[in-house]
Amino acid sequence: xxxxxxxxxxxxxxxxxxxxxxxxxxxxxxxxxxxxxxxxxxxxxxxxxxxxxxxxxxxxxxxxxxxxxxxxxxxxxxxxxxxxxxxxxxxxxxxxxxxxxxxxxxxxxxxxxxxxxxxxxxxxxxxxxxxxxxxxxxxxxxxxxxxxxxxxxxxxxxxxxxxxxxxxxxxxxxxxxxxxxxxxxxxxxxxxxxxxxxxxxxxxxxxxxxxxxxxxxxxxxxxxxxxxxxxxxxxxxxxxxxxxxxxxxxxxxxxxxxxxxxxxxxxxxxxxxxxxxxxxxxxxxxxxxxxxxxxxxxxxxxxxxxxxxxxxxxxxxxxxxxxxxxxxxxxxxxxxxxxxxxxxxxxxxxxxxxxxxxxxxxxxxxxxxxxxxxxxxxxxxxxxxxxxxxxxxxxxxxxxxxxxxxxxxxxxxxxxxxxxxxxxxxxxxxxx
Amino acid sequence: xxxxxxxxxxxxxxxxxxxxxxxxxxxxxxxxxxxxxxxxxxxxxxxxxxxxxxxxxxxxxxxxxxxxxxxxxxxxxxxxxxxxxxxxxxxxxxxxxxxxxxxxxxxxxxxxxxxxxxxxxxxxxxxxxxxxxxxxxxxxxxxxxxxxxxxxxxxxxxxxxxxxxxxxxxxxxxxxxxxxxxxxxxxxxxxxxxxxxxxxxxxxxxxxxxxxxxxxxxxxxxxxxxxxxxxxxxxxxxxxxxxxxxxxxxxxxxxxxxxxxx
Numbered sequence: 001x002x003x004x005x006x007x008x009x010x011x012x013x014x015x016x017x018x019x020x021x022x023x024x025x026x027x028x029x030x031x032x033x034x035x036x037x038x039x040x041x042x043x044x045x046x047x048x049x050x051x052x053x054x055x056x057x058x059x060x061x062x063x064x065x066x067x068x069x070x071x072x073x074x075x076x077x078x079x080x081x082x083x084x085x086x087x088x089x090x091x092x093x094x095x096x097x098x099x100x101x102x103x104x105x106x107x108x109x110x111x112x113x114x115x116x117x118x119x120x121x122x123x124x125x126x127x128x129x130x131x132x133x134x135x136x137x138x139x140x141x142x143x144x145x146x147x148x149x150x151x152x153x154x155x156x157x158x159x160x161x162x163x164x165x166x167x168x169x170x171x172x173x174x175x176x177x178x179x180x181x182x183x184x185x186x187x188x189x190x191x192x193x194x195x196x197x198x199x200x201x202x203x204x205x206x207x208x209x210x211x212x213x214x215x216x217x218x219x220x221x222x223x224x225x226x227x228x229x230x231x232x233x234x235x236x237x238x239x240x241x242x243x244x245x246x247x248x249x250x251x252x253x254x255x256x257x258x259x260x261x262x263x264x265x266x267x268x269x270x271x272x273x274x275x276x277x278x279x280x281x282x283x284x285x286x287x288x289x290x291x292x293x294x295x296x297x298x299x300x301x302x303x304x305x306x307x308x309x310x311x312x313x314x315x316x317x318x319x320x321x322x323x324x325x326x327x328x329x330x331x332x333x334x335x336x337x338x339x340x341x342x343x344x345x346x347x348x349x350x351x352x353x354x355x356x357x358x359x360x361x362x363x364x365x366x367x368x369x370x371x372x373x374x375x376x377x378x379x380x381x382x383x384x385x386x387x388x389x390x391x392x393x394x395x396x397x398x399x400x401x402x403x404x405x406x407x408x409x410x411x412x413x414x415x416x417x418x419x420x421x422x423x424x425x426x427x428x429x430x431x432x
Numbered sequence: 433x434x435x436x437x438x439x440x441x442x443x444x445x446x447x448x449x450x451x452x453x454x455x456x457x458x459x460x461x462x463x464x465x466x467x468x469x470x471x472x473x474x475x476x477x478x479x480x481x482x483x484x485x486x487x488x489x490x491x492x493x494x495x496x497x498x499x500x501x502x503x504x505x506x507x508x509x510x511x512x513x514x515x516x517x518x519x520x521x522x523x524x525x526x527x528x529x530x531x532x533x534x535x536x537x538x539x540x541x542x543x544x545x546x547x548x549x550x551x552x553x554x555x556x557x558x559x560x561x562x563x564x565x566x567x568x569x570x571x572x573x574x575x576x577x578x579x580x581x582x583x584x585x586x587x588x589x590x591x592x593x594x595x596x597x598x599x600x601x602x603x604x605x606x607x608x609x610x611x612x613x614x615x616x617x618x619x620x621x622x623x624x625x626x627x628x629x630x631x632x633x634x635x636x637x638x639x640x641x642x643x644x645x646x647x648x649x650x651x652x653x654x655x656x657x658x659x660x661x662x663x664x665x666x667x668x669x670x671x672x673x674x675x676x677x678x679x680x681x682x683x684x685x686x687x688x689x690x691x692x693x694x
Binding site: 380381382383385386387388389390391392393394396397400401403404405406407408 | 517523
């Protein structure tokens with residue numbers, strides 16, 4: 001059986017954490033129940049990689065007095081667009097340090113705060129949606145996350161409200177003693193519209209740490225959610241993240257994901273297209289370096305008639321990085337006229353880098369359209385020669401080819417600031 | 433100092449097979465040299481070996497540009513030293529726009545701290561594109577991706593024009609061009625003629641030389657230059673073909689690797 005034989009967290013520590021945070025009883029109970037589940041469930045099985053070989057030792061201590069005070073580091077502040085930072089949530093280690101919402105949005109009934117506070121102040125709403133999209137009982141990781149999660153974000157957009165400015169969150173880890181497990185819950189009510197952008201980053205860590213994250217997005221009928229997330233955690237952090245959206249009739253979810261970590265990383269991003277005419281668009285870019293092991297899955301699960309999904313992943317692997325890139329389009333029986341398209345491409349920059357692109361179509365309905373394309377390859381030497389023959393150095397030539405490879409995803413990102421940030425992160429990861 | 437490009441006893445091999453058997457050629461600024469010859473005689477190998485294509489191994493000889501040893505240089509250094517090769521089969525590179533590529537190339541040639549301003553660059557690129565009757569849209573298209581044969585060749589000439597090299601090698605620039613495109617490409621080349629710049633035009637059709645008038649014509653067979661002359665040599669080749677040269681020199685098969693034992 002593939003489980004963590006010794007659970008990294010004890011019930012007494014969870015109790016202490018719930019008490020410290022004066023959590024409502026329902027939440028404290030849920031945590032204990034989830035911990036019990038974690039003791040019974042198995043780790044998820046990944047395509048072509050074994051999670052139990054990863055370093056899953058340190059989940060930190062839930063009740064530890066993690067570093068939350070003090071000035072935020074400059075590189076963190078730089079990520080906040082100050083002209084648009086009126087609405088912002090910042091979590092540092094296991095505590096929330098900034099949580100604010102513009103008066104204008106508050107007046108419209110928008111809720112944007114950390115999830116722990118929301119559980120106290122908007123208990124009914126949170127209880128109604130929490131863990132309905134990614135259930136605790138799915139596997140050992142989801143159960144464990146449900147036991148230990150902290151800080152996080154709760155974003156609620158009422159019916160017919162359109163939020164023009166992107167709402168931002170930052171999750172910073174710089175103290176390995178404390179559990180780092182933000183849980184993001186977004187509920188976009190009927191015909192609402194919102195863009196949310198977050199960053200996961202780390203400072204100096206004196207030991208290894210696991211980040212376990214869950215993102216749940218509820219897209220009601222006719223609502224439109226744009227969800228952008230960039231992970232750039234250090235080599236000491238193992239990142240295990242689930243992102244999932246449930247989309248109702250004519251709703252749409254757009255995922256923009258930048259996987260720029262330096263440590264082993266698993267992510268699973270899934271759009272459940274429940275409603276008729278629902279849409280999903282997922283763009284993922286990833287850069288692997290060092291001896292990173294990466295396992296990224298993008299999924300679209302079609303239930304609704306005429307539901308549509310697009311997925312595109314581009315990954316660049318250098319040094320000895322290994323990446324398994326999965327695209328899984330699942331069309332359930334009854335989802336007539338559904339259409340799912342996916343592309344995964346991996347570019348390897350060194351002979352020791354490994355990449356694997358697995359397009360998977362699972363189709364239980366006849367009247368559908370679905371397509372996939374995948375490729376894995378090295379940098380083309382003729383292209384390098386051609387660019388160099390015009391005076392461009394080898395390094396610059398490689399860089400042009402890499403950016404060219406990522407361009408179909410990056411240039412399609414609708415937020416300019418994010419586009420620039422991703423560009424800079426790619427540059428940094430490639431320039432190490 | 434006027435440009436001087438000297439090739440001496442150049443030998444080159446691909447995958448262990450010797451293709452160039454000792455090429456000697458000197459090109460001065462202001463001169464246009466044409467290399468003619470049937471297919472398979474080593475003409476394109478010469479172009480690739482000069483530029484430094486990784487598949488070709490130079491086994492002997494020397495190449496200097498204004499006294500500098502080109503063979504010691506990496507491909508990009510040769511380009512920055514002033515060598516330009518218009519390729520027969522230019523690469524397609526998705527995701528890199530033509531204008532980003534051109535600007536990178538120009539700035540690489542100009543060196544750090546001396547980069548061209550964006551406005552100046554655009555003005556220059558647009559005027560050259562106009563000369564070559566290229567659709568301005570091509571600036572924003574991905575490099576050579578989906579270009580027709582003729583569009584690729586024009587794009588090569590555009591690069592030559594903005595990079596302002598000292599020695600230009602044109603490798604079969606006329607292949608796949610209709611007569612209008614040929615005229616435009618040739619005008620582009622002629623507009624770049626100067627005392628500071630030398631040209632090496634590789635072709636197996638005399639047709640191109642009606643538009644780009646050479647000062648010297650060389651015939652290549654079996655990996656060597658077997659005959660040299662003035663423009664009248666090209667005219668004779670147009671009229672009589674290559675057989676008379678083969679007869680004169682006792683060559684049965686002109687392609688590389690077919691030479692008889694001496």
